[in-house]
Amino acid sequence: MSVTITLFLFWVAKSAVHCCTEHLILGYRLDGFTAEEIPNIGVHACIKECLLRKHCQSINYNTQQFLCEINDKSSDIIMDGKKNPDFFFSNVANSCAAGTYGKDGQCIPCPVGQYNGGSNMQWCSICQPGTYQDQTGSSSCKNCPSGTYQAKKGKTSCDPCPIGQHSPNVGSVQCIDCPPGTYQDQARSSNCKPCPSGSYQPDHGKTSKDSCKPCGAGTYQPNAGKQNCRQCRAGYYQPDSGQTSCLFCPSGSYQDRTGQSSCQDCSQFNKCCNQNRTMCYAKDVTKTDCRKRLSMYLNGVRALSKTYQCKSSAGPIGVGIAPSSFYGGIKGNSSVSFSDIPEVKWGLSNHF
The missing domain is CATH 3.50.4.10 (Hepatocyte Growth Factor)
Known part of the structure; x- marks a missing residue:
């Protein structure tokens, strides 16, 4: 029995x-x-x-x-x-086989959002953040694809990244704001769109191409996806907005400052400018003209604010101590050295 x-x-x-x-x-x-x-x-x-x-x-x-x-x-x-x-x-x-667990004396498929990989595991485990499982009886979880994320455990799907954000990698637990210079106007994106050349975008998480601002006059941007614009360097200018380069000052003009929308005329210097278009100079100046300009300087009048290079066809004038006849009547100075005037370097660049 x-x-x-x-x-x-x-x-x-x-x-x-x-x-x-x-x-x-x-x-x-x-x-x-x-x-x-x-x-x-x-x-x-x-x-x-x-x-x-x-x-x-x-x-x-x-x-x-x-x-x-x-x-x-x-x-x-x-x-x-x-x-x-x-x-x-x-x-x-x-x-119980992988993908199942024991309950009431039976092996039952793991529910959605969970898995059992086997290897002596009696229980189904919950899918971790960045993963999901939409099928029963699974031995593993699926990674969220790029462009999506999942911040919680035990989920059956992933959430799409909203506009202005992206997730470049699989298995993401959160999305990332688009960096400056870019934007994203579509959800579920794995990358951001660059602002076109000639424009810039200084902020994070932008959702529209309209957020890309055109470079202003006097600036430019040759590359796409940038957060700021470059200033035109001296000798160049840009009158228009949204440009990818600057323009070289035309002959007879100059620009000695950066970030400018126009060039200055060299008409006072017989349209003479240096090769880089950053200054004007007189190509052929008489001794009388130089004396006149120096007289104005010594009497407290700045004849010109531009850089003036005083030359004559015979070469530099007045090197060293000039004869008294050259300075006659200038505030009683019978003999003045150009080196005595801080802003004057005779034969080089002369600021009168």
Whole structure:
């Protein structure tokens, strides 16, 4: 009678947990690894209790006392166990396949948002931020594709990045604001759009091409995707906005400042300017003209604010100490050296 009951219990246990146990081995018990004992329950309930505990890896079941022993170790019971006719043994942790978990003595597919990769895992794990799973019975989670993100656990889909943001990589937990020089007017984007050349954009997270501002007069930008414009350098100008380069000052004009929208005329200097168009100079000046300009300087009048290079066809005039006749009548100066005047370097650049 005892053998009949034991065989019956074995058959019930095996049929009850057939879907989630590889086998039940009658006549063996794993000693030394029992973490918990649960009395007066059947085999079906014993396996269920094991599945409800993360530490449970296997069970011993006493068919005479209806005693469930929860083990925290799985085992090759034939090699490691002890023979005992009143027990049967089962590895429970290895019983359910990847993508499933044990519940009520059965192996059930993991729900959406969760997975079980196998390797002795009894439970389904929750998909982490940056991932999702939209199918049941999965052994892994899917990475959110670029252009999307997921900040929460256990989700079944990813959220698209809003306009003004992007996510260039898969598995993102958040989207990134478009950097200065760019914008994004479409959701679910993996990159941002650069502002066109001739324009700039100084802010983060812009959502429209209208946020790209044209470079103003006197500035330019040859490249796309920039947060500021460049100033035209001396000798160049730009009268229009939204340009990619500056214009060289035309012959007979100059510009000695940066970021200008026009050039200055050299008409006072017979339309003479240097090669870089950054200054004007007199190509041929008489001694009388130089004396007149120096007289104005010594009497406290700046004849010109422009750089003036005083030359004659015979070469530089008045190097060193000039004769008194050259300065006659200039504030009583009978002899003045040009080097005495800080702003004058005779024969070079002369500021009168």
